[in-house]
Amino acid sequence: AAGDMAQTDSTDAPAYRVDTDALAPGTHQFRLQWDAGGETALLSDVVEAEITLSEPYRLRAYPNPVRGVLTIESAVDTRQPVRVQIYDVLGRRVTTVYDGPMVPHELKRFTVEPAAEGLSSGTYFLRMVGEDFQTTSQISVVR
Secondary structure (H helix, E strand, O other): OHHHOOOOOHHHOOOOOOOOOOOOOEEEEEOOEEOOOOOOOEEOOOEEEEEOOOOOEEEEEEOOOEOOOEEEEEEEOOOEEEEEEEEEOOOOEEEEEEEEEEOEOOOEEEEEOOOOOOOOOEEEEEEEEOOOOEEEEEEEEOO
C-alpha cells in the first residue's frame, strides 16, 4: 500500500552514529557500505573524522605478559615533552622508550624487545611522565 512508503529526499539523508572507542587518536576515514540484496554493494562518500583523547593521556602496552616484542602506544591531549621509560622492581631505569615532544592526539607506537634490552623474566614498570601527568603500569616478561 502507498501508506507504507516513506518519502525522503537527498537533503533528508539518514544519520549514522559510529562508536570509536577502540580507535587510536588521529584522523580516520570512514565509508558506509550497504548490501544491495546480492548485487554490487553501495558505498557512501568517504568521511574523515578526527578522534581525540577524552583524557590527558593514553598509555597501552601489549601483549602483557610479553614473550617476544612489546608494543607500547602513547598519546597526549596537549603538546608537551614526554618521557616513556621501563623500570625494574627495584626502581632502576632499564630503558628509555621515548624522550621528546609529543603533539596532541597523535598516537605514537614503539616496540621493545625484552631479550635485546637484557630484560629477564619478571615484573617491570612502564612509566610515562608529561608536564601535567604521570602514570605507571605493570608489565610481565616471560622468557
